[in-house]
Amino acid sequence: MKKGNLAATAAKKAQDTQAEKRTALLKQEQQKQFDNYEIALQITKARKRNEEAFPSTDIETLVEMAIKVVAANF
Numbered sequence: 001m002k003k004g005n006l007a008a009t010a011a012k013k014a015q016d017t018q019a020e021k022r023t024a025l026l027k028q029e030q031q032k033q034f035d036n037y038e039i040a041l042q043i044t045k046a047r048k049r050n051e052e053a054f055p056s057t058d059i060e061t062l063v064e065m066a067i068k069v070v071a072a073n074f
Contacts, residue, residue, distance in 0.1 A: 046053035 043053040
């Protein structure tokens, strides 16, 4: 095998690897944009209806905590 062919195949392999990395990064970026687009649509629709886009019932409000404390100490 000639030295020139070895160098050429190594260069080609490096280019292919870089092209694959670029393609993977573009796919990730497109996925992020799609996810953000869906979130933006949901927020926009909720604003038009004067509602919360992502209502959360996981965390108690201060009022709910205060009612529990008063009820426990009554």
